[in-house]
Amino acid sequence: MLSRPCTYAIRALTYLAMQPPGKLCGSREISDSEDIPNSFLCKLLLDLRRKRLLRSHKGTGGGYELALPPDKINLLLIVRCIEGELAFTECILEDKECSARGECSLHDSWLDLRNQLVHFLETQTLADLVRTRQKQQAGSTGDRQRERGSLEDQSSDLSIKPSA
């Protein structure tokens, strides 16, 4: 449904969204925590930086941080960064685009569904994912995050905007 790189990107960004503002995370930290192949993640992070979804800092103590507040980054944005702008524009039955109506036998009913998918991705933001994750972790073990104390602050914090 979503490509592997896409899911990696979403998970990496979610991880970053859970960090206290200003905190930089190295690619290794992210890939270890999220169980993503490091070298591959680096490429994705590079893409995301080029598309201005995150900022990077080289050298000692460097790393990545979100370039936007988590509630301003929706999944569609991420998917389009990774898959290209044409994600979800092509036809379900042919290779071509056929955005015009009536070009393939499924088109009209399919368009509906696709719009729903796009809308779904558009309304789900990193802030939403962070919230869900925190709920899950609170519900289950809830001890993997203990070393960072900022989770509570953030969940109240996410609806506003930080960042430069």
Place this chain on the structure above:
Amino acid sequence: MLSRPCTYAIRALTYLAMQPPGKLCGSREISDSEDIPNSFLCKLLLDLRRKRLLRSHKGTGGGYELALPPDKINLLLIVRCIEGELAFTECILEDKECSARGECSLHDSWLDLRNQLVHFLETQTLADLVRTRQKQQAGSTGDRQRERGSLEDQSSDLSIKPSA
């Protein structure tokens, strides 16, 4: 969205659904008409035959025909033949299945959407696709289907409700 083999299969079956009952079509005829690589199509047709969606006949005058009336073959059936029974059961963010709730941060909202997709595929039958195609061809050039006369009979037949 749908894999290439899936779209090939759907188009091939749609082609067959447009034939008069009893007519056999060779793999070459189908692949030429639908612009699908012939050798690859043969494999797909074989799969579809094994799953009892179509019947094949060897030898002179042989070929393929649908094993069921077009309004009894929905897209989900076809997709599952080609992709396997587990199509659309996996999670959007992880590799695993996580059909149980709350296992990934997107799960609940995603389930909704996935159910809609499955429902969409389930309600669209070959008969529907044939109808749409015929409308399109009538609208545009409308001369490529002239040699077969049975189109009208079929379309009156198709409007009955399938499902379940």
Place this chain on the structure above:
DNA sequence: GGAGTAAAGGATAAACCAGTCCGTTACCGG
């Protein structure tokens, strides 16, 4: 039964995507 035709199916090849490697560049602290 033999020639011809068409599906069956295994072996193989090309293309694409996911993932790795490794050298380079840039920044930091001393």
Place this chain on the structure above:
DNA sequence: CCGGTAACGGACTGGTTTATCCTTTACTCC
């Protein structure tokens, strides 16, 4: 300004998907 660190980015690998080739099997017609 030097060594360490971490992002950058190109070249490469491996596996899966997509597609082809070719031999075998089965059927029809003569």
